[in-house]
Amino acid sequence: xxxxxxxxRSHETQNIMIDYSPASRIQTxxxxxxxxxxxxxxxxxxxxxxxxxxxxxxxLLENISDTINQTADRKVAAQARNLLxxxxxxxxxxxxxxxxxxxLHSTIVNDGSILIEWxxxxxxxxxxxxPNPDESGWYLVSNKNQGGISASGYISSAHLKKMLLWLTxxxxxxx
Amino acid sequence: MPFPDNCLRGIPNKxxxxxxxxxxxxxxxxxxxxxSNREDEWIEQSINWxxxxxxxxxTLNQKKDSGDSQFKAGIAKIPRREIDRLNRLPSVNxxxxxxxxxxxxxxxxxxxxxxxxxxxxxxxxxxxxxxMLVSEIIPAQEH
Numbered sequence: 583x584x585x586x587x588x589x590x591r592s593h594e595t596q597n598i599m600i601d602y603s604p605a606s607r608i609q610t611x612x613x614x615x616x617x618x619x620x621x622x623x624x625x626x627x628x629x630x631x632x633x634x635x636x637x638x639x640x641x642l643l644e645n646i647s648d649t650i651n652q653t654a655d656r657k658v659a660a661q662a663r664n665l666l667x668x669x670x671x672x673x674x675x676x677x678x679x680x681x682x683x684x685x686l687h688s689t690i691v692n693d694g695s696i697l698i699e700w701x702x703x704x705x706x707x708x709x710x711x712x713p714n715p716d717e718s719g720w721y722l723v724s725n726k727n728q729g730g731i732s733a734s735g736y737i738s739s740a741h742l743k744k745m746l747l748w749l750t751x752x753x754x755x756x757x
Numbered sequence: 758m759p760f761p762d763n764c765l766r767g768i769p770n771k772x773x774x775x776x777x778x779x780x781x782x783x784x785x786x787x788x789x790x791x792x793s794n795r796e797d798e799w800i801e802q803s804i805n806w807x808x809x810x811x812x813x814x815x816t817l818n819q820k821k822d823s824g825d826s827q828f829k830a831g832i833a834k835i836p837r838r839e840i841d842r843l844n845r846l847p848s849v850n851x852x853x854x855x856x857x858x859x860x861x862x863x864x865x866x867x868x869x870x871x872x873x874x875x876x877x878x879x880x881x882x883x884x885x886x887x888x889m890l891v892s893e894i895i896p897a898q899e900h
Contacts, residue, residue, distance in 0.1 A: 687775045691784045699783060699885070701775055706889060708783055710881050721882035725889050732848035734882045 642685045643669055646698055649688040653696060655713055661737070662688075662696050662711045668743050672750055683757060702757050704728040707749050709737070722749065728756065758857060763807040763892075764835050764867065765816050767828035774830055774894070781833045781891045786884035788871045799854065801868035806857065807834070812865050813895055819863075832895040839890040840869070849883060 646666050653659040673680060688698040695718075698709040705724035712718045721734040735745070766785060768774065773785040788800045795801060805816050819827040837855070844853040854870040869887070871880060 684777055687777065687782070689772060689782060689784065691787065693787070693789070697782065697784050697881075699775070701778065701780055706783075706885055708881065708885050710878065712877070717877055719878035719881075721878070721885055723882060723886045723889060726842070730842075730846055732846055732882060732886065734878055736878065 640670060640673065642673065642680065642683060644685065646686055646688045649690060649696055649698075653690055655694055657715065658694065658696055658711050658713055661715055661718055662698070665698070665709060665711065665737070665742070665746075668746055672743065672746055676750075678754055683753065700753065702753070705731065705756065707753070711737075720745065720749070722752065760837055760855070760857075761806050761808050762837055764804040764837060764840075764855065764869070765807055765812065765895075766802075766804050766833045766835065766869075766891075767816055767819065768830035768833055768894070768897075769827070770829045779894060781888040781894065783881060783885035783888045785833060786869070786887040788869075788880050788884070790873060795873075798873055799870040800873045801858075801870050804835075804855070804867050804869055805863070805865040806867050808865055815863075815865065817895070817898060826897065829897055831897040833888075833891045834893040834895065835887065835890050836892055839892075840887070843883075843886050843890065849886070852879075853883065 643666055646662065646669075650659050650662045650666065653662065669686075684701065686698055686700045688696055691697050694713045696709075696711040698711070700707040704727045705722065708721045708723075710717075710719055710721075716736070716738055718737040719734055720737060720740075722731055723733075724731040737745075768781070768785060773782050774780070775782055786802065788802055790800045805812055807813065813832060816832050817826075817828065821827050840853060840855065843849055844851055852872040852875050855867060856870060857867045860866045871883065875883070
């Protein structure tokens with residue numbers, strides 16, 4: 583299922599069934615072609631808005647993208663963008679249904695960092711993207727229902743995709 | 758004076774709440790050494806102790822010097838026994854504490870304390886754990 587949203591009427595979505603290949607990149611012009619009506623007199627008509635394809639998987643990360651765009655610190659923005667890109671890769675490549683998962687939440691903290699959190703009833707995963715990349719890290723904490731987990735690590739020392747795959751697997755098993 | 762069952766952390770604005778479900782974001786509980794002018798081994802963040810039934814309203818009514826409401830997004834309530842349980846975890850290991858710190862205008866005032874030699878990432882992880890301990894978000898009253 584691919585969701586479309588127009589900039590002018592962003593509160594409206596149209597549910598379009600498309601045979602969506604995770605490895606494909608749907609171009610805006612291709613989308614416009616889908617909505618072009620070819621009239622019998624040879625003219626064409628269709629929607630006059632631009633449609634931006636947003637899969638549910640990528641909408642989980644939409645808030646992070648907005649936060650990155652508001653971040654003044656380029657080092658922090660670059661690290662966050664790298665994290666976002668790897669997450670996108672994992673979500674797009676995943677064959678598992680992610681539609682039951684909440685979106686990730688992000689905010690710019692007054693210490694200059696970006697805080698990204700993925701919050702569930704009994705646990706939460708967080709990423710702190712710091713102005714000093716050596717201090718950027720991740721954590722996984724849970725309440726007593728989930729065993730009182732308290733784990734953390736530095737992003738700079740991790741194989742990022744492996745680490746995010748592990749955290750995403752935890753989410754899929756325990757959410 | 759013994760400590761009550763709950764402490765209250767004021768929420769300055771909606772940026773400290775997760776829009777999707779209204780839960781507390783971890784940075785509501787971030788400790789800052791710059792904002793903590795102590796000469797001992799701790800850094801602090803302000804709370805009020807829920808000593809009686811009037812403290813919630815007292816906290817919601819707290820004002821900044823400008824006259825604006827100090828806690829526009831309400832209050833997060835945390836059970837003290839949960840803070841104690843968190844502090845006993847091997848990964849936290851006693852770096853948390855709390856105290857009373859009465860002020861002229863606030864007899865309920867206290868602080869959550871964190872040892873000042875805790876690494877920044879560990880501080881943020883502990884803050885996330887504190888956010889998970891919030892038992893209730895009491896909304897600010899609309900005027």
